[in-house]
Amino acid sequence: MWIIAAIFSSLFAGLTSILAKCGIKKTDSDVATAVRTIVVLIFSWIMVGVVGSFDTIGDISPKSLLFLVLSGFATGASWICYFKALSMADVNKVVPIDKSSTVLTVLAAIILFNETNNLTVKLIGTFLIGAGVLMMVEKKQTGDVKEKRSWIIYAVGAAVFAAATSILAKIGIEGVESNLGTAIRTIVVLIMAWAIVFMKGKGGQVRKIDRRELMFISLSGIATGASWLCYYYAIQTGIVSVVVPIDKLSILVSVGFSYIVFKEKLSKKAAAGLALMVAGTLAMAIFA
Numbered sequence: 001m002w003i004i005a006a007i008f009s010s011l012f013a014g015l016t017s018i019l020a021k022c023g024i025k026k027t028d029s030d031v032a033t034a035v036r037t038i039v040v041l042i043f044s045w046i047m048v049g050v051v052g053s054f055d056t057i058g059d060i061s062p063k064s065l066l067f068l069v070l071s072g073f074a075t076g077a078s079w080i081c082y083f084k085a086l087s088m089a090d091v092n093k094v095v096p097i098d099k100s101s102t103v104l105t106v107l108a109a110i111i112l113f114n115e116t117n118n119l120t121v122k123l124i125g126t127f128l129i130g131a132g133v134l135m136m137v138e139k140k141q142t143g144d145v146k147e148k149r150s151w152i153i154y155a156v157g158a159a160v161f162a163a164a165t166s167i168l169a170k171i172g173i174e175g176v177e178s179n180l181g182t183a184i185r186t187i188v189v190l191i192m193a194w195a196i197v198f199m200k201g202k203g204g205q206v207r208k209i210d211r212r213e214l215m216f217i218s219l220s221g222i223a224t225g226a227s228w229l230c231y232y233y234a235i236q237t238g239i240v241s242v243v244v245p246i247d248k249l250s251i252l253v254s255v256g257f258s259y260i261v262f263k264e265k266l267s268k269k270a271a272a273g274l275a276l277m278v279a280g281t282l283a284m285a286i287f288a
Contacts, residue, residue, distance in 0.1 A: 002238030005230040006246040012227035014253020016220050017095055018261060021086050023216035029083040031205045032217050034193040039221025041190050044183040047229055053177035060176055067172030068181055071165050072188025078161035080196060085154035091258040092266060096136035097155035099248040103130045104163035109241040121287045122241055128280030135273025166244055170235050178233040245281040
């Protein structure tokens with residue numbers, strides 16, 4: 001079941017990137033992130049009600065609560081960086097770097113959780129993913145050097161915080177119903193996202209969001225919520241170093257839709273890099 005959950009997490013995550021890109025053409029990325037977090041929060045607490053885990057809130061240990069909160073902060077930071085990068089560059093450029101968080105997460109899981117079964121396969125898979133990421137990252141042809149590099153900084157930040165999210169959540173979700181853990185984390189993300197909006201003086205932009213973009217932002221929030229619910233169930237009941245690579249196969253969904261929707265084509269080098277990432281991911285998912 002946890003492998004199936006990881007696959008669905010991947011599908012919804014890939015859809016999230018495309019819907020979010022459609023929702024931030026005119027809308028500020030920080031504002032969009034804050035608005036979509038409201039949708040995720042509502043969605044996640046509805047699921048808590050559906051599975052009936054409200055009664056277990058009092059049973060959460062201080063340690064679990066601390067790590068859930070920390071993972072929420074890491075998620076918020078990752079989102080802010082990720083959607084800022086998406087607003088500045090093509091989906092095909094941002095997503096591969098974000099998915100490089102797989103490398104950091106797998107290595108951390110091996111060290112922290114002693115997930116050393118089939119270690120050789122995991123290391124080979126991690127190497128292939130890393131090599132694929134490097135091949136997919138291509139410089140944007142503009143005259144402004146700073147503009148070329150700034151989106152990369154945000155994308156790298158998104159990857160680092162995403163890796164931290166998975167590890168912190170794995171610790172925090174032990175003994176906690178996965179839907180409830182997701183809902184608690186989302187509260188932290190919501191507070192953080194709106195704090196950023198108001199600290200930057202962007203609160204007034206909320207009322208000015210284009211209706212069409214608001215629809216896409218909301219849909220991306222629903223897709224994110226669905227992805228999270230599947231993902232955190234998978235890492236709670238499965239092996240982190242296997243779940244994370246499967247989840248990152250969402251890059252196939254993102255690349256496919258970016259070609260259809262935005263006409264973003266991959267170069268031969270980038271396509272080869274994508275093939276390496278998929279090969280590394282499948283190797284870990286099947287043999288690790």
